[in-house]
Amino acid sequence: MADPRPKTNLLGLSRAQLERFFAEWGEKPFRARQILQWVYQRGVTDFDAMTDLSRALRERLQAETEIIAPGVMSEHRSTDGTVKWIMALPGGSAVETVFIPEPDRGTLCISSQVGCMLNCTFCSTATQGFNRNLGAAEIIGQVWRAAEALGPDRRITNIVLMGMGEPLLNLDQVRPALELMRDDLAYGLAARRVTVSTSGVVPGIDALRDGPGVALAVSLHAPDDDLRTRLVPLNRKYPIEELLAACKRYLADKRPKQSITFEYTMIDGVNDRPEQARELLRVLAHVPSKINLIPFNPFPGTPFKCSSNNAIHRFQDVLRSGGMIATIRKTRGDDIDAACGQLVGKVLSASRRRAVVQEQLARQALA
Template sequence: MDVNNVIEAGLDAPHPVVAKVDLLGMDRAAMEAYFTQIGEKPFRASQVMKWIHQFGVSEFDEMTNLSKALRDKLKQLAWVRTPKIVAEQYSEDGTIKWLLEVDNHNSIETVFIPEKNRGTLCISSQVGCALECTFCSTGQQGFNRNLENWEIIAQMWVANKALGCKPKEERRISNVVFMGMGEPLLNVTHTFPVARILMDDYAYGLSKRRVTISTAGVVPAIDKIKDEVDVSLAISLHAPNNALRDVLVPINQKYPLEVLMPSLYRYVEGGHSKKHVTIEYVMLDGVNDRIEHAHELAILLGDLPCKVNMIPFNPFPNSDYKRSSNNAIHRFKDILEAAGLQVTVRKTRGEDIDAACGQLAGKVADRTKRTLHRVHFEPRPLT
């Protein structure tokens, strides 16, 4: 049934059959198109976006600069869905983790990391993950489905409300990273619109440099970022050669380093100023932290504009990996810096509440038993 036919028939008509439209997950272009469709001026989109994202309002009756007639119309035709907070945990270091229920069988985790000069929110893009990176707890939990627009942006909405953020005040959440559960570039249909909402001045107004998409290396989607959202990019590299990366990050079997690395150079060409790639490298004792690995990595990265983010491994149940020693980490760092690379050793945050990098698990009803929805990798001979 056409929305306009429902309106013309009268909002009080008995039991109009029309599915309510979710507004939380709409970027401005989509919301402007929606208001035009229901016979309203497109500028209503910016008004509603401000109410939802800046004031944290989910009830149309509270949107006081909208006419009563429009509020009544929206109550009939639309809604602002928000997830249920199942649990909220606080770390001794100030990190906060929320467990959010997105349906009757699945929950996702979102983490806020406060620092001296910024606050970072780590959000999820999928329920579980199909990539099976062997050092990541999420990858061992199975995969259920992609998150929809509203389920992804709702994490920012919930965190803002929980932290008491208000418009025109200094942001407590200054950075957002798609580094939670899931591979965001296997869900670009929903990830990209959410990135646009995060950067919209009528929503959260974050700059492109403060929104980061982290990927294990989905090359076709990397090539779309610059044209569609132009946000910052982080690569979960974790190995300096194909043989090792095939094991640690299995998607490398489909997009090996000789395919991935050129895509990173294409990404940094043009786009927003001072563009670089963040290289994520988890430090695994005796696996990828040897002197020869550091030299290989330095050669691999070459003159790519990048920053290397070394991540001490964060253990999780039933993992066979161990964290590299401090000596190994510093030796590795010294070699990279001697090669002219900019390197940071990430400080582990939220480990006492399982909120550290690689520890997010949530609650995943793995309906596929880790086979049907697994990303298909074409094996290739190692060289």
């Protein structure tokens, strides 16, 4: 009769978790080091190939454990070099992962949830609703699978949790994945090269202070509570003043020159006026900040339009004249729906997505 116990997936276990796992088997802690190097530095998942492990240990690992990353359903390549993978998950769901190549870096944008529960009205991901949290293996597995697909000639130098979902609403699973991104035995990325993006989950920002050091990006999108609540409903629970206080706490024990990146999607006639830029300067005056202005990426059914180039640059000029570092994000991968705010995983029909957007806007009007 077959053993009914499921195998333990070693992918996604941090170094400390692996050490505890092997200790329960009566093995020495250095076994964790060996596994980490085989899996993440050499890309090996076949226990038989891990030749510095004893045959008996390899046989037990083969019988009781596995190393399973999400599968690739499809790969899409943009004319600008951006690559998007649709990653298959158990149960038939899927998430999207995007690699953005630049001359001096290679940035991988990964997902932390299937869908998103925050209902931001300008985001395509929100139109598909929320399915479930990803496990740590499914989060770090996106990095593993992308590294495998890219090969040694296209190195991942930066990782951003800016894909599908709100990372700080899944911190129990995000944290070990972050530890693996930072661990010298795994991906060994510096703190400034791993960024967690949040819509403003204040308890999660505070909890992240105790985790592996990473950069923090906050989706702000408005300089006042009334407008931000329309765009980011979470603002009702954690308004701007409370959010910025959490940002200052996050920086309190970091390096002196570290700052928060505030993401600001530029939407025509909504949040792109010069007076709103001046208000943004006032609001952020006491938070070490830089602003990333993101041209809105349209999707089927949205009532919003992207701000004009003139409006975006005028907004940037106001911020810079006030002493703020303000950059404009270059839109990448929009021809394969891989740009910021366009990730949807299981793609909905245009008519269904339009209906969902209208439902969201109606809820905002009634609130």
